[in-house]
Amino acid sequence: xxxxxxxxxxxxxxxxxxxxxxxxxxxxxxxxxxxxxxxxxxxxxxxxxxxxxxxxxxxxxxxxxxxxxxxxxxxxxxxxxxxxxxxxxxxxxxxxxxxxxxxxxxxxxxxxxxxxxxxxxxxxxxxxxxxxxxxxxxxxxxxxxxxxxxxxxxxxxxx
Numbered sequence: 001x002x003x004x005x006x007x008x009x010x011x012x013x014x015x016x017x018x019x020x021x022x023x024x025x026x027x028x029x030x031x032x033x034x035x036x037x038x039x040x041x042x043x044x045x046x047x048x049x050x051x052x053x054x055x056x057x058x059x060x061x062x063x064x065x066x067x068x069x070x071x072x073x074x075x076x077x078x079x080x081x082x083x084x085x086x087x088x089x090x091x092x093x094x095x096x097x098x099x100x101x102x103x104x105x106x107x108x109x110x111x112x113x114x115x116x117x118x119x120x121x122x123x124x125x126x127x128x129x130x131x132x133x134x135x136x137x138x139x140x141x142x143x144x145x146x147x148x149x150x151x152x153x154x155x156x157x158x159x
Contacts, residue, residue: 009073009074010074013060013067017061021056021057024052027049028053030118030119030120031045032045034118041118055098059094059095063075063094063095066087077091078092096136103135112126113125115128
């Protein structure tokens with residue numbers, strides 16, 4: 001019988017898709033409740049629901065596919081593999097592009113207001129804007145922190 005940990009870490013991103021779907025169902029219900037309370041929200045509800053489904057599943061699916069294509073055994077392969085590997089670069093681009101897209105939506109398309117109106121956040125609009133302004137920086141910082149402290153790869157290159 002295979003070791004649970006090894007199976008979990010190898011298929012982590014696909015497991016995350018399943019949990020993303022569970023979370024999506026919860027958020028979809030929140031949107032539907034908000035629409036029941038305020039029928040004027042019906043106009044954008046399908047776009048909000050589709051966005052929730054996309055951002056809760058597609059990034060994880062992309063990372064799982066990249067991990068599988070690269071033949072990596074761990075979900076954190078982008079911390080350990082060389083930076084000149086195109087799969088690693090794509091795996092780093094996926095979360096950064098997603099957070100940049102969400103940040104742009106928050107600021108340019110009144111996303112913070114929509115998240116609050118549809119019950120997707122308990123934070124206020126101002127807090128959401130601050131969080132999504134800092135989020136891209138945190139993604140980059142997490143990458144370098146992980147490579148340096150988790151994988152032991154110095155900032156200058158390979159160990």
